[in-house]
Amino acid sequence: MNLGQQLNETTQPMPTAAGQYLTFILAGTEYGVDILRVQEIKGWDTATEIPNTPEYIRGIINLRGTIVPIVDLRRRFHMDAVAYGNTAVVVVLKVKRAGGERTMGFVVDAVSDVYNVTVDQIKAAPDFGTSVSTEFVKGLTTVGDKMVILLEIDQLVDTGVATAEKALPIKADLKRRGDT
Amino acid sequence: MPVDLSQFHQTFFEESFEGLGVMESGLLALIPGNADPESINTLFRVAHSIKGGSSMFGFTAITEFTHVMETLLEKLRSDECTVTQGIVDCLLQAVDFLQNMLSGVKDGSGHDADRGGRLREQLEEILENGNRGRVTASSVPKKTEAADAGHAARGWHIKFRPYRHLLTTGNDPLPMLRELSLLGDLDVSIDVSRLPRYQDLDPEACFLGWDLMLHGAIPRTQVAEIFEWVESDCDLEITPIDGNTSQANAGLSGEVVPIQPEDPAPHASRFSAPATGPAPSAVEAYSVVERRKNPSAGDASSIRVNIEKIDALINIVGELVITQSMLSQIGEDLAASKIDKLRDGLIQLARNTRELQESVLGIRMLPISFSFNRFPRLVRDMSQQLCKKIDLTVSGEQTEIDKTVLEKLSDPLVHLVRNSLDHGIELPEVRKACGKDETGRVHLHAYHQGGTIVIEVADDGAGLNKAKILQAAREQGVIGEHEALAEDRIHELIFQPGFSTADTITDISGRGVGMDVVRRNIKDLGGSIEIESEEGLGSTFTIRLPLTLAILDGQLVRIGRHIYSIPLVSIVESLQVAPKCVSRITGKGEIYKLRADYLPIIRLYEVFNVVPDSERIESGILVVVEDDGQRAGIYIDELLAQQQVVIKSLETNYTRVPGISGATILGDGTVALILDVPGVVEL
Numbered sequence: 001m002n003l004g005q006q007l008n009e010t011t012q013p014m015p016t017a018a019g020q021y022l023t024f025i026l027a028g029t030e031y032g033v034d035i036l037r038v039q040e041i042k043g044w045d046t047a048t049e050i051p052n053t054p055e056y057i058r059g060i061i062n063l064r065g066t067i068v069p070i071v072d073l074r075r076r077f078h079m080d081a082v083a084y085g086n087t088a089v090v091v092v093l094k095v096k097r098a099g100g101e102r103t104m105g106f107v108v109d110a111v112s113d114v115y116n117v118t119v120d121q122i123k124a125a126p127d128f129g130t131s132v133s134t135e136f137v138k139g140l141t142t143v144g145d146k147m148v149i150l151l152e153i154d155q156l157v158d159t160g161v162a163t164a165e166k167a168l169p170i171k172a173d174l175k176r177r178g179d180t
Numbered sequence: 181m182p183v184d185l186s187q188f189h190q191t192f193f194e195e196s197f198e199g200l201g202v203m204e205s206g207l208l209a210l211i212p213g214n215a216d217p218e219s220i221n222t223l224f225r226v227a228h229s230i231k232g233g234s235s236m237f238g239f240t241a242i243t244e245f246t247h248v249m250e251t252l253l254e255k256l257r258s259d260e261c262t263v264t265q266g267i268v269d270c271l272l273q274a275v276d277f278l279q280n281m282l283s284g285v286k287d288g289s290g291h292d293a294d295r296g297g298r299l300r301e302q303l304e305e306i307l308e309n310g311n312r313g314r315v316t317a318s319s320v321p322k323k324t325e326a327a328d329a330g331h332a333a334r335g336w337h338i339k340f341r342p343y344r345h346l347l348t349t350g351n352d353p354l355p356m357l358r359e360l361s362l363l364g365d366l367d368v369s370i371d372v373s374r375l376p377r378y379q380d381l382d383p384e385a386c387f388l389g390w391d392l393m394l395h396g397a398i399p400r401t402q403v404a405e406i407f408e409w410v411e412s413d414c415d416l417e418i419t420p421i422d423g424n425t426s427q428a429n430a431g432l433s434g435e436v437v438p439i440q441p442e443d444p445a446p447h448a449s450r451f452s453a454p455a456t457g458p459a460p461s462a463v464e465a466y467s468v469v470e471r472r473k474n475p476s477a478g479d480a481s482s483i484r485v486n487i488e489k490i491d492a493l494i495n496i497v498g499e500l501v502i503t504q505s506m507l508s509q510i511g512e513d514l515a516a517s518k519i520d521k522l523r524d525g526l527i528q529l530a531r532n533t534r535e536l537q538e539s540v541l542g543i544r545m546l547p548i549s550f551s552f553n554r555f556p557r558l559v560r561d562m563s564q565q566l567c568k569k570i571d572l573t574v575s576g577e578q579t580e581i582d583k584t585v586l587e588k589l590s591d592p593l594v595h596l597v598r599n600s601l602d603h604g605i606e607l608p609e610v611r612k613a614c615g616k617d618e619t620g621r622v623h624l625h626a627y628h629q630g631g632t633i634v635i636e637v638a639d640d641g642a643g644l645n646k647a648k649i650l651q652a653a654r655e656q657g658v659i660g661e662h663e664a665l666a667e668d669r670i671h672e673l674i675f676q677p678g679f680s681t682a683d684t685i686t687d688i689s690g691r692g693v694g695m696d697v698v699r700r701n702i703k704d705l706g707g708s709i710e711i712e713s714e715e716g717l718g719s720t721f722t723i724r725l726p727l728t729l730a731i732l733d734g735q736l737v738r739i740g741r742h743i744y745s746i747p748l749v750s751i752v753e754s755l756q757v758a759p760k761c762v763s764r765i766t767g768k769g770e771i772y773k774l775r776a777d778y779l780p781i782i783r784l785y786e787v788f789n790v791v792p793d794s795e796r797i798e799s800g801i802l803v804v805v806e807d808d809g810q811r812a813g814i815y816i817d818e819l820l821a822q823q824q825v826v827i828k829s830l831e832t833n834y835t836r837v838p839g840i841s842g843a844t845i846l847g848d849g850t851v852a853l854i855l856d857v858p859g860v861v862e863l
Contacts, residue, residue, distance in 0.1 A: 048836050048851040049742065050787030050830075060834070064846045069834040102833045 018119040021141075023148055024091060024108040027079050032141070032150045037093050044088040056140060058107060061090070068092065070105040076156070084109070096154050115148065117141050122150065141158050192233045193286050193484065200830065201553060203275050207268055208556045215256065215263040223271075224253040230278070236408060242281050245296060248303045249274050255307065270302050272557070322555065335395035339417040341371070345384040346413045353390070359406045364396025388837045409777060435470040466716065472799075483583055485543050485628050495540045500532045535641065544584070548626045548635070549577035551590050555597055555624060555631040562601045569608050569619040576626040581633050582683060585705055585725055589635075596637045596721050597622065599695070604641030614716065619831060631725050632707075640718040644711070646670050671711040675699045703858075706732070706749065732827060734844070736820035736856065737803065739784055740791045743852045744816075745844055746826050750857040752804040752811065756818055759798045772813050779804060779813045782860060787839060793817040807858040815817065823847075827854060 021032035047070045056075035058161045060067050070090060074081055087110035114172030122139040136155040141148050203226045205218050221399050227250045238684035249271065255261040276293075277299050284291035336361075342353060360366050371389035381387075394403065400418060407416055471659070494721035507525045552574050563570040581589070605611075605620030612618055625636040646667070653659045653673050665673075677696040702709050706726045726732070726749075734745035735754075759774040770781040781802065785792040794800060794817070802813040825844035830837055839855035 036658045046850075048843070048853065049790070050834075050853065051790065051839065053837060057834075060830070060843055062849055062851050064844065065828075067828045067830060067851060069830075073221060104833060158228050 018117055018122070021115050021117055021148070021150060022091070023112040023115060024089075025110045026077070026108050026110050027074055030112055030143075030146055030148045031073075031108075032115065032117070033091070033093060033153055037095075037153060039092040039094055039103060041111055042105075043086075043090065044084055044090050047112045061105065063092065063103070063105070066105050068105050070107055071156075072107050072110075074107075082109075087111050093153055097165065111141075115141075115143050117150070125149075183682050186272055189237060189286075190482070192237055193282060196230050196282050197279070199230055200275055202226055204272065204557055205553055207275065208344075210263055212263050212265045212268060220253065220257050220263075224250065224257050227253055238405050239281075239285050239400075241291070241293075241296070242278065242285065243272070245278065245281065245300060248300055248307075252303055252307055261306075267306055270299070270306060274299055280288065306573070334397075335393065335421045336398065336405065337417075337419050337421050338390075338392040338394060339415070339419075340392060340407070341374075341389040341415040342410065343413050343415075344382075344387065344388045346386045347384060348408060349410070349413055351410050351413065353388070356406050356410070357390070357392070360392060360394055360403070362610070363398050363402060364394050366392075367393040367395075370525050376815060406480050410550055414467070428705040438488070441563055481621060483544070483546070489539065489542055493536070493543070496532060496535045496539055500529075500536060501534050503528045519577040522753060526550045537569075537731075539756070541582075541727075542580070544582050545580035545727075546583050546586055547578045548575075548581050548586065549635075551586055551593060552577045552624055552626075554590075554594075558594065558597060559601065559622065561597065566601065567607065568601070570605055571619050571621050572624070573621065574624045577624075579626040579628060581725070582628075582727060585633075585727075586702060587847050588705055589723075589725070592701045592723070593635070593637070594697050595695075596723075597624070600637060600639040600641065600721075604639035604643075606642050617850075628727075632728055635723040635725070636720055637723075638718065638734070643715040643717055643719050644671055644674070645715065646714040649673050669754060671713055674711070675709075732854075733822065734825040735803070735822050736846075736852065737801075737816040738820055739816050740793060742788075742790050743820065743846070743850075744784075746803060746805065747841075747854065747857060748822065750805045750807060751805050754801055754803045755798050757800065757802050762797055770797075774813070776803065777811065780812050781813045781815055783815045784860070785815075787860060805857050806859070807848075810861065812861050814855075825854065826853075 006121070020035040022035045022038050023030045023032040025031075031111045038145055041065075047061045047072045049059040050069075051059060056072045058070040058075075060069050062068075072081075084107065087136040088107060089111055091111065092103060092105045095104050123141065125134045125137040125138055128134060136152050138150040138152040141150060203223055206223045206226075209219055210216070223544075227246050231243055231246035231250055231849060234240075234246065244705070252261075252267070256267070261267075277296060281291045281296065283289075284712075295722060340353070346353070357366070369391045374389060375381075375387045379769050403418055407414070407418075410416075503525060507522070510522050510525060514522070517766055555574070556572055559570055559572040561663070562568075577829065600622050605622065606614070606616075608618040611620065617621070621640045622638070623638045627634055649670055650659075650665070653676075659665065659673070675698075676696050677694070698735050699709055702723055702725070708724050710722045710724075711719060712722070722753055733748040735748055735751055736743055736745050738744075755774075757772070763771050763773070770783075772779045772781050781797070783792075783795075785795075797815060800815055801819055802815055802816050803819075804813050805812060806812075826842060827842045830840065831843055837853075839856055839859045840853045840856045841859070844854055
């Protein structure tokens with residue numbers, strides 16, 4: 001039964017989860033993720049690029065012997081890419097997927113703060129129709145006079161990896177290009 | 181008992197499966213009529229420990245089945261009955277069935293109760309026929325069972341008289357009574373007749389006894405289970421309740437409180453399962469619980485490691501610590517004069533590291549006998565089925581191989597042995613006519629050669645029929661009508677998918693994997709397979725495998741600012757390109773003329789979409805790789821060092837990437853991708 005509930009939570013990003021959120025900055029906006037999912041935060045260095053993967057996969061890094069893929073959230077959200085400065089960090093998160101738990105890193109502009117958020121402070125994301133996809137937004141909340149966007153990380157990466165798998169036909173294109 | 185025993189299940193299953201393996205090989209070694217008493221003892225011990233284990237965990241069906249086996253083995257042991265082929269066959273089947281039952285309980289799928297019943301009847305029949313004077317002995321369990329079924333609806337009268345030392349064994353009667361009361365209505369009367377005078381009272385001894393009336397349709401096994409741990413520390417009588425016994429008990433001791441008259445019907449109705457027999461219901465209940473408990477729990481596999489290996493590991497770690505402290509001492513006040521010492525220390529560190537690496541990998545190594553051991557049985561069964569006489573010999577079974585490789589190797593090996601038995605070895609008459617010994621020989625041999633393990637499956641049978649293979653290949657359009665092939669190329673044909681020369685598909689070789697699958701499996705393990713065959717004299721299949729999948733020798737190469745590792749096994753040679761040897765086919769694919777061969781050129785930077793130093797082919801290096809007999813030239817900027825790399829999976833945290841088989845961590849801590857050569861060639 002427990003499992004069922006969890007599934008519901010992940011498939012319907014409803015503002016259910018109250019608790020502590022770690023927030024980070026991305027292009028001037030603050031985003032929050034469930035702090036219980038954060039494994040660690042480390043400074044951003046380079047990553048080894050993986051060929052033929054979606055643009056927002058920056059590559060892989062060696063995290064004490066484990067190979068961890070790095071997602072560039074700016075690119076994931078189709079924002080303009082910038083050269084990351086020395087505040088840029090990798091937030092390493094545990095992402096739940098059907099096959100089990102994965103560890104993935106997310107490059108962001110800077111980390112910000114940790115907030116306590118109660119259920120009634122979370123507002124559902126407004127529906128933009130098809131113009132803006134909000135499937136990985138858990139909800140919105142206000143801290144002081146700032147808006148914080150709470151992210152549903154499982155959704156974020158599920159769609160991310162799904163696209164990565166879909167992106168495989170790229171190789172066919174490449175091959176064609178290589179032939180000519 | 182409120183102890184969660186399920187944590188020990190895994191161990192029990194592992195030990196039992198291992199035990200069954202021992203039983204199987206023991207049974208195969210038994211010579212009917214002249215059995216070695218020691219091997220019967222071994223069989224008996226295994227059966228006994230499986231029985232003990234299963235009863236402790238409440239796998240009643242297994243307990244009861246093993247009990248019958250054990251009784252039979254006991255008779256064989258005490259020479260009341262002699263070993264016949266029939267008994268061995270029957271016991272082998274029983275071992276199979278036990279395996280089936282165990283895995284049924286393990287994954288919650290249950291087992292075939294009919295088959296169990298039939299086998300049990302067979303075993304009991306042997307027991308009765310084997311020694312008619314002892315019929316009663318074997319029918320005793322049946323009787324109690326009948327009693328169980330008949331009286332379970334009313335309940336049980338339990339006379340529980342713990343010995344004085346019960347408490348010192350760590351058992352407490354109170355929780356047991358509490359457990360019992362959960363099963364049904366429990367009337368407890370205490371027997372204080374053994375209580376000594378106050379001054380003689382030992383506070384650590386148990387002087388009390390209990391008479392318990394447990395009402396309800398409860399299987400006897402459930403009751404017995406509660407007393408499992410104390411069986412040897414008490415007098416225990418569990419009798420079904422009926423009018424007589426309860427009265428008799430009431431009069432037994434003056435201090436027993438009389439039992440109230442009791443109508444069993446309402447209690448019986450609480451238990452929806454009819455008490456048809458204790459075994460099936462218990463198993464059903466168990467498997468339901470199991471399924472609910474772990475719906476998706478992975479099969480946590482474990483490995484048994486020789487204690488010597490662990491000791492060696494600890495030694496090495498000890499030395500590593502010494503080296504480390506030496507180095508840090510040097511590091512604390514580093515002077516130019518200490519450079520030599522530092523160098524020595526580093527050399528020692530390198531040696532320690534290498535030893536440590538080898539020992540850790542050694543932990544994953546298992547002797548190949550784990551895989552070879554199943555073949556005597558296979559050969560025995562198949563030779564009976566095929567009416568052939570076959571002798572199986574095994575050598576080098578102590579050769580160690582990585583556990584992962586071993587597991588994946590089993591199916592291909594079984595297929596090769598089956599092939600040898602079915603197609604290789606001829607029928608006795610045919611063999612005689614050819615002037616060979618009637619008994620065919622199949623030999624399994626394993627040995628190490630450099631960094632690889634070599635496994636040979638050899639038979640002295642008919643060998644590959646080249647004419648037949650050629651004919652079949654022409655008919656199936658694998659080769660052209662008049663194409664002539666060298667001998668080894670002809671042999672290669674049997675690895676073609678869908679290729680078959682069999683006139684009839686038999687039960688043995690018509691199913692399962694084909695030779696193409698065998699080769700693919702071995703390829704997946706990074707190995708190769710070769711055939712040597714002499715018509716009329718036999719064939720030998722040679723499998724070569726890397727010792728481990730965790731480490732490989734890699735050639736680091738550079739393209740632009742990217743570093744990749746190419747597995748050294750796939751590299752044939754590396755060369756600088758002479759532009760005049762490059763030509764284009766229909767203006768597209770580039771071809772390189774290497775001596776007499778033409779290779780397609782793969783510009784890796786194009787495949788991987790990265791920026792190279794130079795696109796001019798003569799300024800880079802062409803690495804000639806071979807996969808599956810196909811060669812290709814991979815164009816890269818520069819060759820770097822060769823180094824052993826530890827393979828890390830990309831799939832753990834990400835997903836499979838075409839053309840990449842994994843990642844590895846270089847000396848400077850950065851990550852390099854390992855090229856999947858067959859994948860790149862296909863891209």
